[in-house]
Amino acid sequence: MKTRIMLSAVLAMAAGTAGAEEVRVFNWSDYIDESLLEKFEAETGVDLIYDVFDSNEVLETKLLAGGSGYDVVVPSASFMERQIAAGAFQALDFSQLSNAGNLWDMVKQRVEIYDPGNQYAVNYMWGxxxxxxxxxxxxxxxxxxxxxxxxxxxxxxxxxxxxxxxxxxxxxxxxxxxxxxxxxxxxxxxxxxxxxxxxxxxxxxxxxxxxxxxxxxxxxxxxxxxxxxxxxxxxxxxxxxxxxxxxxxxxxxxxxxxxxxxxxxWFDMMAIPIDAPNPDGAHKFLNFIMEAENMAAASNYVYYANGNKAAQAFLEPDVIGDPAIYPTDEVLDKLFTxxxxxxxxxxxxxxxxxxxxxxx
Amino acid sequence: MLARRVLIGVPYLWLLVLFLVPFGIVLKIALSDYALSIPPYTPTMDFSQGWSGVKRFFAALDLENFWFLSEDDLYWKAYLSSLRIALISTFLTLLAGFPIAYAMARAPQEWRPALMMLVILPFWTSFLIRVYAWMGILSNEGFLNQALMGLGVIGTPLTLLNTDIAVYIGIVYTYLPFMILPVYATLERMDESLLEAAEDLGCSRLSAFWSVTFPLARPGMVAGCFLVFIPALGEFVIPSLLGGSGTLMIGKVLWEEFFANRDWPVASAVAIVLLLLLIVPIILFQRNEQKQREANR
Missing domain, CATH: 3.40.190.10 (Periplasmic binding protein-like II)
Structure with missing residues (x-):
């Protein structure tokens, strides 16, 4: 590992180019099927550095202090609303997000009060x-x-x-x-x-x-x-x-x-900090997560509903069929944001x- | 001459970099206003505008946040409650630490390094893990309750975790080495012939202890008390893990200002007031000590 870093550093200096592409993701603890992380690295060849946090407040303080060093972060929507106003995120480039069509309109509409036009974030999980x-x-x-x-x-x-x-x-x-x-x-x-x-x-x-x-x-x-x-x-x-x-x-x-x-x-949203070192890599990660099968694998693992309509076809029956995870329409109407x-x-x-x- | 100045300058440079600069930054934030931006306060220094930018920067600073602290009794109550918890736990630490230090200093010479090692040993594991271990010991199904119930001392589990008692236990446990080490250092250096002299002059062992050992150990005890009292006053981790919802401490208030209200300026003002509340009595105390020392001379 050490020799690899040394070698790539030397090569990078010699060639004047960056080393292996890295993307840094900051997500909630116990919030993903970890085999997805390996799958992402294998599919894209990008090195994934995955860190976790356990409170919105910790994430927000890092974002507002500036220079968090992360490419993808996952704040809850009501926190994200304020962070957008503070200028903490960059607008998403949907030309790099070919899987954006998989998103669920019901969720998109509901998060619009936090992120008008769904410009800055895509939904990961909700509950x-x-x-x-x-x-x-x-x-x-x-x-x-x-x-x-x-x-x-x-x-x-x-x-x-x-x-x-x-x-x-x-x-x-x-x-x-x-x-x-x-x-x-x-x-x-x-x-x-x-x-x-x-x-x-x-x-x-x-x-x-x-x-x-x-x-x-x-x-x-x-x-x-x-x-x-x-x-x-x-x-x-x-x-x-x-x-x-x-x-x-x-x-x-x-x-x-x-x-x-x-x-x-409530909604946990994936967004890209304004000062993300590798926004292109961040888009690759978002697009990977938005793929129906990957998003379904994450939900099957953590037992939270996701904001991806296409993923529902790949959900286990005990996830999609559980009204405590995917509420009935009647209950859904009563939920407030x-x-x-x-x-x-x-x-x-x-x-x-x-x-x-x-x-x- | 130059070399000497450099040599003298080094400690002052460290003091400047490690104490005064951070303090200046905190003070500056305390005088600023909340803003929804990165960083979350205003004004920030803008050198690109030259002198007028600097003037505008200083004009925007004010004491508003300090006035705010005086309006709400929450802050005073939290300061007083922290003060009470810190004082009681410092006293308890002294009570627990002094006999240990005394026994160490009286132990045979060849044991002392090993005993010293045992005191320092807990520092080799993470502080957080040790506090979590106390949660395991003090909880209703924890070791302590199980042991007491097994021995038939109590019938129903005692509620210890999430009370002030657990906070005292946590602080005394965590800071005990900070009390033992300075007390041990003074006791170990003590000239034992003084005790012999006292006994030759008719002192009982107990009165020799009170009139010789105890006063000579005083500088160590004072140092130990400061080392325990100061961090205990601003303690956050121990009350938040072991204390209950009703445990009010300034560290928790500070956390809430910072994270829940996102108000860095008010949080900084709370920190500055805490610092002043600590520094003033310490300076007065040291003045007093100095005077006494000079009077004794």
């Missing part, structure tokens, strides 16, 4: 924020007709008081929990004004005493092990918990529901979240 329950434990506490498909389950203090005994986790993310509480109230979950957003505070404060933990990833294990009975979380994560419990055969049955009052639909808040609104939401969590 919903809803409720994961340990079916047996919740029925035991609340009875057979427990409202496991409604926000009532977690936002009605009467239910929560009983559920607190078996453990409830909640995402540590105001951008997820405030819209959910607004949906429960029948308010506009995509509210952009502080007055409406503040209506979520009493709802969240009332159930605060019954929440065991605010955390955005621990619930996967906790649900799978039967340590908790309810978690507000992301669809794919809850499904991962469901599969882990099934594998462990520990008698834990996990189910995910996007609540009937409406649930947040949430845009990025203005800095002042964001600040008051963060402040409100701290107040709810710590009482200060």
């Amino acid at each position: 919903t924020t809803g409720i994961g329950v340990n079916v047996g434990m919740v029925r035991e506490v609340l009875g057979e007709d427990a409202p496991i498909d409604s926000w009532e389950l977690v936002f009605d203090p009467a239910n929560m008081e009983k559920l607190a005994g078996c453990g409830v986790h909640m995402l540590d993310a105001p951008t997820e929990m405030i819209p959910a509480a607004l949906a429960y109230l029948g308010e506009n979950p995509d509210a952009q004004d502080t007055d409406t957003i503040e209506k979520a505070e009493p709802v969240l404060a009332a159930i605060r005493p019954y929440i065991a933990k605010f955390h955005s990833s621990e619930y996967i294990n906790a649900l799978a092990n039967g340590d908790i009975c309810v978690a507000i979380g992301w669809s794919g994560d809850v499904l991962q918990a469901r599969d882990r419990a099934a594998e462990a055969d520990n008698g834990v049955e996990i189910a995910f529901h996007a609540p009937k009052e409406g649930a947040q639909m 949430v845009r990025a808040w203005e800095p002042k609104v964001q600040r008051s939401a963060t402040r409100m979240w701290t107040r709810i969590k710590s009482g200060t």
Whole structure:
């Protein structure tokens, strides 16, 4: 390896040309079938350097500091909206993306509020924020007709008081929990004004005493092990918990529901930073991922829906046929999208979240 | 002459590059305003416009972010809560570290390098992994609860993880070597004939310890306390992994300003205030020490 680098460096200097082509991709952790990475290198001859992150905030800080060194990054759409405004991305060159026709119009239309004209990004995966329950434990506490498909389950203090005994986790993310509480109230979950957003505070404060933990990833294990009975979380994560419990055969049955009052639909988008060292290589990677079979392989592996219509023909039946991954049209109609808040609104939401969590 | 100046200049150069320049950058960001751009604040220095650009740059800086911090009680509460956690954990570290350092200094000469090695050994594994290990020990199904329940000491698991107690345990564990090493260094250098003299003059062993060993170990203890207190005050990793949702510390507030609000200027202002809160008492303390030393002379 070392000799190869040395040799290519010497050759590059001698010939005055660049060494082997490299493309650097920064994606979420556990978010791809890794055999696809080898396949990409074999097909294109481009060296792929694949790094992972675990929070939008980390990615955003790297992008806004400038000089991230990555060619392809995968922010969530509401973060991407702000990053586009900050000038962090370059417009895609669709002449290099022959597979762009595979994209799903439903998803393209929905992400247009973040990226008008779909100029800067293509959808990778999408999912919903809803409720994961340990079916047996919740029925035991609340009875057979427990409202496991409604926000009532977690936002009605009467239910929560009983559920607190078996453990409830909640995402540590105001951008997820405030819209959910607004949906429960029948308010506009995509509210952009502080007055409406503040209506979520009493709802969240009332159930605060019954929440065991605010955390955005621990619930996967906790649900799978039967340590908790309810978690507000992301669809794919809850499904991962469901599969882990099934594998462990520990008698834990996990189910995910996007609540009937409406649930947040989120999108993870692939985009090219403005200062990407190799934009051509980035386009090659995007085009590779947009190939129907490759995108389907990724979804079959991570259990998230993707924004690729052509890929649906290659999906496993337990992915395309699972309404928790690909919701029915009826549920799909109820899903809402949430845009990025203005800095002042964001600040008051963060402040409100701290107040709810710590009482200060 | 020149060579000597260069020699003296080197430490000042390091101080400039490693302390003053980064501090200047943070201070500058603290005086700036939030902007949706790369980098996410304004103004940035634009040398292409020459002198007028520089003038405009300085005119755009203001203290607004510092006023903002005084308006919301969150910051004061977080500072005070961090101060409390740092003080208590420094005291606990001293309590745990002093006997270890004392035993090391009293151990036979040939054991000391090995004991020293044992104190430093944990540093060879990643700090993060050691904190994760504590999560495994302290959780409801963790080693500690299982052991206590196995011994029949408790009937139901104790809730330790995600509480302030876990934060104290994490800080004391992590910073213990920083307390042991300076205390050990002063105790080891101590002239043992002083103790013999004290005992010859009628001191009991206990009172010899309090009137000879303890005061002589004071510089080491002070150094150790600073080494523990200062990083503990701004600690972020330990409270976020071991602490609960209600654990309020300035490190977490700083993280939220930076990452959730994306407000680098306010985050920098919080950092500057933290630095001032630390530096002022340290300078006062050192002045006091200096005076005492001169008075003793």
